[in-house]
Amino acid sequence: MNFDDENVPPENLPETLIRDRTDSSMHFRKKIPVGILGATGCVGQKLIELLKKHPWFEITALTGSEKSQGKSYKDAVNWMQTTLLPEEIGKIKISATEPNIPCKIVFSAVSSDVAGEIESKFASHGYAVISLASAHRMDADVPLLVPEVNADHLKLIDTQKTKKSGKGGFIVAKPNCAVAGLVLALRPLALEFGLEKVHVVTMQSSSGAGIPGVPSLALLDNIIPYIEGEEEKVEIEPQKILGELKIDQIEPYKLTISASCNRVPVTEGHFEVCSIKLKEKASISDIKRAWREFFPPIQELKLPSSPASILHYFEEKDFPQPKLHRDLEKGMGVSIGRLRPCPLFDYKFDILSHNMVRGASGGAILMAELLVKNGYIFW
């Protein structure tokens, strides 16, 4: 994308984009306009909640289904967040999900069955697309990004054909909500000791299925031992994320994962019971140290959505717990506990992360921040 002089494609960018270009200190005088595709759903709502006071970004466009279009967001949405909908955002008119909305970055929270086409279209029209859907995750030229793990994969953007075509748009994908926390806990171990096998059983919260999602009658006092497509995602996405960038493609990390995914009557927070086999010997204190010292380069950028501390290891015998720890670091932390030997692998431990923040909207915003900081988005 070329923003050198004139470039404000798509052309209908608002006045907010006319800004002083000399400010290189990230203290933008005007904020970067962002749009949300599929803004009335759970993920869209959470994006709005997290973006409403964002220091860099300003919501300038919200899109929705046909029956919402033309309505004000306030009238179109069934707002279910725990903070009030800001008045000025409530007044935004819902647009059609077409690549003519006045912004530079779009967060795509449209449903995965239509996301593939929509996101490609936005990218080909010059938008930076942060995808929260699964459609493009495994595309060879799309980075599957967990900013603290594989920021270097962003180089794949240069290989995307829309990028190459001069239009400048591109797609970056956020992984599955159960994968984000898992990969963060695994990353320091893969780096230090190497990983061979991961056995993971998830207990995923209701919010992961959105609205309407799972009926209350089906989930109250119950467990539903199946989430469509989830186990497949958890078994293949980590290898790509942990993989190595070789010139213009990712060589997946060699790792066998077995995942069993379950829905439990918890509102927020995905809990995962892991057993791992390492390539090299490591003691319990080695592993705790690896987690404690995990400080990827992105941490030095002090991005607005970065947690102060990414991984929290709890020594308490019954921690972490979804209700108590999902909101650590404003939902961007990953909590780990119960590290102990596994009779069948090397070790077992538990992971908790906030599926709506770290695993979805918060993770996506951190991706956008990294893209801006790394110069992939100009304005």
Added chain:
Amino acid sequence: MNFDDENVPPENLPETLIRDRTDSSMHFRKKIPVGILGATGCVGQKLIELLKKHPWFEITALTGSEKSQGKSYKDAVNWMQTTLLPEEIGKIKISATEPNIPCKIVFSAVSSDVAGEIESKFASHGYAVISLASAHRMDADVPLLVPEVNADHLKLIDTQKTKKSGKGGFIVAKPNCAVAGLVLALRPLALEFGLEKVHVVTMQSSSGAGIPGVPSLALLDNIIPYIEGEEEKVEIEPQKILGELKIDQIEPYKLTISASCNRVPVTEGHFEVCSIKLKEKASISDIKRAWREFFPPIQELKLPSSPASILHYFEEKDFPQPKLHRDLEKGMGVSIGRLRPCPLFDYKFDILSHNMVRGASGGAILMAELLVKNGYIFW
């Protein structure tokens, strides 16, 4: 019971109806064929569960939406009952909801927006329609039946025009699920002391909204203080049910009700907090006695679905409770507790009843049994 020769409309009745007509002792050698309209929903499923071993009735027809029609019930339904779907019922082919299905009685569990027309059509084609929807409840010539309260209202059937036309079909309506338990608790008090005012706050279970009903994300760890149309129903249906049959219409019982209806994260059982003002003075022991001695005439019929004891008063200070008492009398009992003076009315107390059994499918089956026993259904 009268088995007039001509009395086998509609004409496509199955072989099960060719039976020995001499058996007048209610020990039918062949069971009465019944159909369920809207059989794949929650209420339909519960009807099947309760009818599957019914001594009098045999399910011979199940209807469903277009996308289910032609499929076997097993393939069409997402069976969510706690007993297994009987194999022979699983094999029944789903029919269109048209008045040509091979049975005499239909239980209508179609959604209330289409129920009005469908039920009228079935009645006009000679079917006995037991309606679990709200469409016809307040029709002047439709009995709104709680068998233990107003069995005499069945005389209204004779005034229904399809009945008068010679076709023989008719509609009998089951009240709202929160009304059934309430009216049973109020009936003995209305009879003995007279009722002037009822203030009721409900805490209704998730199953009352069916599937998909309330999303789990909306109801887990939450209360939803609104159920569409519910307060209006609770405020007007009891007067009709408690009303007096005057020749060919019901004179509503004079009673002012204020209802506040709430959804709570409970799977089954509607809980109601009541305050009442009586017309005549009554002591606490008078009221308990009235409840204890409540023995309406229907109890002498010993119908298959009648509870041995209709009302259970608990002396425990913290009873009744949905989880503990909803299944009393196989879900057909009504539990009452905490009778004590009310500073603003005369007394307050709590009521619990099973919304899916007493308040829906079980109540409807008891209605059908009463209709058969009282000679309203011939075959």
Added chain:
Amino acid sequence: MNFDDENVPPENLPETLIRDRTDSSMHFRKKIPVGILGATGCVGQKLIELLKKHPWFEITALTGSEKSQGKSYKDAVNWMQTTLLPEEIGKIKISATEPNIPCKIVFSAVSSDVAGEIESKFASHGYAVISLASAHRMDADVPLLVPEVNADHLKLIDTQKTKKSGKGGFIVAKPNCAVAGLVLALRPLALEFGLEKVHVVTMQSSSGAGIPGVPSLALLDNIIPYIEGEEEKVEIEPQKILGELKIDQIEPYKLTISASCNRVPVTEGHFEVCSIKLKEKASISDIKRAWREFFPPIQELKLPSSPASILHYFEEKDFPQPKLHRDLEKGMGVSIGRLRPCPLFDYKFDILSHNMVRGASGGAILMAELLVKNGYIFW
């Protein structure tokens, strides 16, 4: 604020109290030392969470039961808050609950059966006691305080005998957790239109019972229609709070309340269904206006724990809801909704407030702030 020389009882105040006395602008260079009696329980934990970054107060003493005494707080507590226990607070040694702890204000979160005696003892030793227990609430000379409602009742402090004795200690009581929200919603109506009758049915959250409180097996998928002593409290505390200070005593507000209190499977937030009868006629818009314009004098003090807006009226038909709105204004707001005519009284509406914040720890801290600001606490 008056910093008289002698005013540092009890004598073992820590070095933190030696401060520059010239700073009268409320920008304390050193914070006011506070203690928490019964610090390991739910209420004590929440007090710590809310006080840990408090601009005026600093926790200098924590007391606990015999088995905790001498341990560090971290070792003694089963910390169950959603933020981490601050390290420096974790290191505080648990003291015996005796009036020799180094602080000026004590928040009493001891259990109500022992609170009466303990609180009196602390008051007689010169401490300002903010009581979260029920023991002294109805004492004639103890203010039962909701800061936005009856700040003027603090004058009662002067009548307390320990106060008069020159020791300077006194007790101020926080009302029952279900009363706090109720009284705030009622206050503007009482002021403008007068209140005659209030009928309230509560659905109270699990946290109101603390730990161990209600067993999970008893509350999951259930309602428990009884909370010991609760209905009595809800029926008498509001009259005192809304009452008028006459020289040295409170004349209770004339009002009849009927309360039915229930425990529901919700983690936090007390929900209350109210019907009211007013003394004077008022329209729906009159009432909404009264709520909207409620701006008691305390709001001008801009105390650290004061909500920006005390009452939030929601126009949405199904709001407020515990999960969505309990945290409004950091838990210090009161949410109201569904105002509509009541067939038996004048109006009915729903109230929600956070029982652990507004109804307990947050309310108590606001009381302490008001005491400081109004000059009742010297140091």
Added chain:
Amino acid sequence: MNFDDENVPPENLPETLIRDRTDSSMHFRKKIPVGILGATGCVGQKLIELLKKHPWFEITALTGSEKSQGKSYKDAVNWMQTTLLPEEIGKIKISATEPNIPCKIVFSAVSSDVAGEIESKFASHGYAVISLASAHRMDADVPLLVPEVNADHLKLIDTQKTKKSGKGGFIVAKPNCAVAGLVLALRPLALEFGLEKVHVVTMQSSSGAGIPGVPSLALLDNIIPYIEGEEEKVEIEPQKILGELKIDQIEPYKLTISASCNRVPVTEGHFEVCSIKLKEKASISDIKRAWREFFPPIQELKLPSSPASILHYFEEKDFPQPKLHRDLEKGMGVSIGRLRPCPLFDYKFDILSHNMVRGASGGAILMAELLVKNGYIFW
């Protein structure tokens, strides 16, 4: 045990034991008297519920803690079952837990910390002790019994020293509640294909912890990833149960198990996610066949508490589920589903069983029935 003539020890056996000894057809004219040690707890209550209409057994003694002794059971218990407490059982006076109670069999539901001594004492006084506690499970001469798996282990009884001493009493232990279902699902696979490794992650219901158990505030909207001592039990009990009786001791089955045990907000039913490695190759259909054809010898005895079908395999992609299937076979069935290849082992699948019935009280009663049928209990 020798009951030929004199022996009715303990001596205070009631008249119910004087019976016609000629009836060998198991149609007892009088029922066998049984006692319950620790009768007021959750497990004790469930035992009563399951025994109240038992065809063979009659409850003649209930014991409890000091504060309950001398009270009628009705007054001592906080009855929390979903059926009403039978009046005649409510009248039984609570005895001290001493080996002088009038019965032959005792079900021990006392807490595990005191169970060891108490159970030994009862055995040494001639009682047949069915232990639901963990104290004696791993004793070399105590059968750890799942009747459908290792009925032959009952021969160990002959080696128990109280047995050998001539007193005739003995102890038989029921395994951990999470083990019962697991072992039943594993048994046919161990028999046919051999088992090498089992990786199991449990999601256990609240009732497993009894009352008070886990506080509701701790478990609502949460997962607690720790249950004291549970993982150790799940990792060692199956080997004993699946082991082979060698003359007078059990040779444990060679099998490595890794267990991670979690508490989830479900009322009843333990759910387990398993991965297994077999000794011999087996296809998915081989395994399903092994489960389907599992018909251990005990099934031919048609004991009163035996399920008609022990194992239910569900082909539905999201079954079994605790709420839907825990009550199959009156809680004595074990539900299995989702059999599929595991990338790290051979296969993975899910198991569900009712922890209070199959895993506790129901399993214990089936044990007692087997003991009677096999001649270990005379009367």
